[in-house]
Amino acid sequence: MTRILLLGGTGDALQIARTLRASDVYSLAGIGKVPVDLACAVRVGGFGGAHGLHTYLVNERIGLLIDATHPFAARISANAASACRDAQVRYWALRRAPWQPQAGDDWHMVDNWPQIVSALTRYRRPLFTLGREPLGHLDEIPSDQYWVVRCLESHAGNARASVIGARGPFTIDGERALFASYDIDVIVTKNSGGSATAAKLDVARERGLPVVMTRRPELPPADREFDSPAALLQTLRELAPHR
Numbered sequence: 173m174t175r176i177l178l179l180g181g182t183g184d185a186l187q188i189a190r191t192l193r194a195s196d197v198y199s200l201a202g203i204g205k206v207p208v209d210l211a212c213a214v215r216v217g218g219f220g221g222a223h224g225l226h227t228y229l230v231n232e233r234i235g236l237l238i239d240a241t242h243p244f245a246a247r248i249s250a251n252a253a254s255a256c257r258d259a260q261v262r263y264w265a266l267r268r269a270p271w272q273p274q275a276g277d278d279w280h281m282v283d284n285w286p287q288i289v290s291a292l293t294r295y296r297r298p299l300f301t302l303g304r305e306p307l308g309h310l311d312e313i314p315s316d317q318y319w320v321v322r323c324l325e326s327h328a329g330n331a332r333a334s335v336i337g338a339r340g341p342f343t344i345d346g347e348r349a350l351f352a353s354y355d356i357d358v359i360v361t362k363n364s365g366g367s368a369t370a371a372k373l374d375v376a377r378e379r380g381l382p383v384v385m386t387r388r389p390e391l392p393p394a395d396r397e398f399d400s401p402a403a404l405l406q407t408l409r410e411l412a413p414h415r
């Protein structure tokens with residue numbers, strides 16, 4: 173029977189984890205919630221780079237690695253691809269499609285923090301939905317800006333920044349209320365794709381607001397790529413019906 177190692181930390185990964193068997197392993201980095209109701213084993217924390225992951229794959233006799241990490245978690249994906257190649261373990265990846273701009277959208281594409289800062293010079297009240305990165309720059313807020321940062325962590329903010337600790341999914345009505353109450357004039361986000369956090373883009377379009385959109389990092393090719401948990405699970409059932 174093929175033993176699976178599932179790399180997760182996303183809602184999609186949790187969906188897959190719920191179908192795994194006791195002999196399989198669900199792996200988390202350790203920055204979010206750890207589920208306690210899964211049939212499979214759960215391990216938490218890094219492997220120690222590609223070399224450590226290679227050792228784990230061999231020692232634990234893993235036959236298939238499923239990479240369902242977030243598309244911006246590029247380091248673990250690179251490590252997984254490299255470790256699987258060296259250990260001759262199959263490497264599957266769940267890569268949800270990126271969002272695409274629609275009619276009426278005003279997207280400014282960026283790759284890194286300096287490009288974000290430069291794209292924001294014309295705006296006053298940005299909403300950041302980038303994760304924790306802006307928290308490291310709260311002392312650098314220009315005197316004519318007020319930042320709203322939404323991320324998983326709670327944080328006191330400061331005189332020119334509010335930090336909202338929240339976890340998606342987010343509704344369109346909730347996003348409308350957030351934009352209105354903070355008088356947001358631009359949003360800064362990353363192209364995660366998926367539906368759970370897409371409502372902010374609908375509200376930006378409704379309000380005619382620009383979006384500073386971080387491009388996805390380059391991810392390694394996989395032996396098989398899937399764009400949804402359902403497609404991946406279907407293939408798993410076809411290839412190993414008695415798992």
Ligand code: NAP
Pocket residue numbers: 179180181182199200201203216217218219220221222224225240241242244245246247248249251302303
């Ligand atoms: P990253 O930069 O690609 O990975 C940093 C290090 O964290 C990796 O080198 C690895 O440590 C460890 N790691 C990451 N995912 C792991 C996993 N599933 N199991 C065991 N170790 C893991 O990742 P990140 O951007 O910091 O994200 C960390 C986790 O949060 C990921 O699992 C990702 O799915 C989830 N997440 C990330 C984002 C995002 O925007 N980046 C959003 C939502 C969820 P070692 O080198 O020691 O093995």
